[in-house]
Amino acid sequence: MGKDVIVACDFSSKEEVLSFLDKFEGRKPYVKIGMELFYGAGPEIVKEIKKRGHKIFLDLKLHDIPNTVKKAMSVLSNLDVDMCNLHASGTVSMMEAAIEGLTRADGTRPLLIAVTQLTSTSQERMTEDLLINEPLDKVVMHYAQNAKKAGLDGVVCSPLEAEKVHSVCGNEFLTVTPGVRFADGDVGDQVRVTTPQRAKEIGSDYIVVGRPITAAADPVAAYERCVKEFVD
Ligand code: C5P
Numbered sequence: 001m002g003k004d005v006i007v008a009c010d011f012s013s014k015e016e017v018l019s020f021l022d023k024f025e026g027r028k029p030y031v032k033i034g035m036e037l038f039y040g041a042g043p044e045i046v047k048e049i050k051k052r053g054h055k056i057f058l059d060l061k062l063h064d065i066p067n068t069v070k071k072a073m074s075v076l077s078n079l080d081v082d083m084c085n086l087h088a089s090g091t092v093s094m095m096e097a098a099i100e101g102l103t104r105a106d107g108t109r110p111l112l113i114a115v116t117q118l119t120s121t122s123q124e125r126m127t128e129d130l131l132i133n134e135p136l137d138k139v140v141m142h143y144a145q146n147a148k149k150a151g152l153d154g155v156v157c158s159p160l161e162a163e164k165v166h167s168v169c170g171n172e173f174l175t176v177t178p179g180v181r182f183a184d185g186d187v188g189d190q191v192r193v194t195t196p197q198r199a200k201e202i203g204s205d206y207i208v209v210g211r212p213i214t215a216a217a218d219p220v221a222a223y224e225r226c227v228k229e230f231v232d
Contacts, residue, residue, distance in 0.1 A: 003200065005226045006030040006057050008178070008210030014041040014048070021052065023220055030055040030082075032208055046079045055082040057176075057208075061115055063087035066097035073101030073112075081110050083176075085156060088114035088143035095150030113176050114147035114155045116140040119192075137161075141168050148173055154205065159194040162204045171203070178208040182225065185212050196229035204230075 007029045011017040017037060021029075031054045037045060038060060050056055058081040062069050069086065076084050086098050095114065102109040116139070117126060123136045132139055144155045144165050154174025157165055162175035181193040188211055199207050207230055209223075216222035 003204075003231050004030050004055075004206050005196070005223065005230055006032050006176070006206050006208045007213050007223065008032045008034065008059075008208050010034055010036060010210050010214065012036055012040050014045050017041075017045065018048070020214065020219065021049065021054070024223070025220075027220065027223070028053045028055075029223055030057065030206075032057040032059050032210075034059045035061075043079055046081060050080055057081070057083040057085075057206075058110075059085055061085055061087055062098065063090045064094075066091075066094045069094050070097040070101035073098045077102045077104055077109060083111040083113060085113045085115060088116050088147050088155070092146050092150045095147060095152055099151050111153045111174070113174065114143065114152050116143035116147075116155055116157060119158060119179070137164075141165070144169050144173070156208075158192055159199040159202050159204045159207070160192055162199070162202050166203055174205045175203065176206045176208060177204040178210075180207045180209045180212065180226075182212055182222075196226045200230045 009017045009031050031049055033046060033056060046056060058076060062072055063086060098112060102112055117136060126132050126136055140161060145168060147155055148169045154176060155165060156176045158179050159177040162177055165175050177199055179190045179193050180196055180199055181187055183195050187193055196207055209226055213219050213222045
């Protein structure tokens with residue numbers, strides 16, 4: 001599986017995202033579409049960006065009863081996205097149903113990645129709000145193993161967890177990692193950050209990079225810098 005840089009296109013309108021992508025001219029970066037853009041611009045935005053030749057990670061983090069997730073995944077699969085995701089806390093049955101829904105008549109399907117515990121959830125909140133009385137790290141690895149058992153392709157995690165996920169679930173199990181910053185860049189609201197080069201050394205399969213590219217004075221140069229550090 002080739003390493004790639006996924007650009008988190010956290011814009012709220014079709015116009016903004018398309019004018020951002022226009023800057024790349026011949027280049028076709030892998031694009032992440034999140035809830036904000038999808039709920040604002042609708043499924044048409046996925047079709048439009050796909051038509052322009054980009055791969056798409058549709059980051060909608062599904063979590064519902066297995067039958068509902070299966071049917072929703074079937075709709076997303078028909079949009080021809082390349083990667084989508086769900087919450088592993090929906091159980092192994094829900095994840096298995098998701099795979100069924102995603103699989104097209106010809107046997108192909110987008111990659112399916114699980115969110116384990118959100119990086120915004122602390123040990124304290126997990127224990128007190130969710131009543132999960134295990135160390136956070138153990139819960140993350142257990143959810144990753146559940147995702148693997150259900151037939152998923154990998155997890156979203158911090159680059160700092162990628163090595164451990166690979167040691168528990170195998171090197172083929174994908175780690176998709178946000179929280180990436182250039183060594184000389186702004187950290188912003190991210191807490192545990194890693195440079196693209198370090199993410200490569202640790203073994204991330206895909207890095208998800210938003211503001212270091214979208215808010216850069218020269219987004220194309222920032223993207224090329226990520227590719228050079230992470231992929232080349
Ligand atoms: O701008 P920045 O590089 O921080 O963007 C990171 C992207 O990855 C955002 O779209 C954010 O929602 C997403 N993400 C994250 N941490 C997670 C899961 C997703 O930063 N644990």
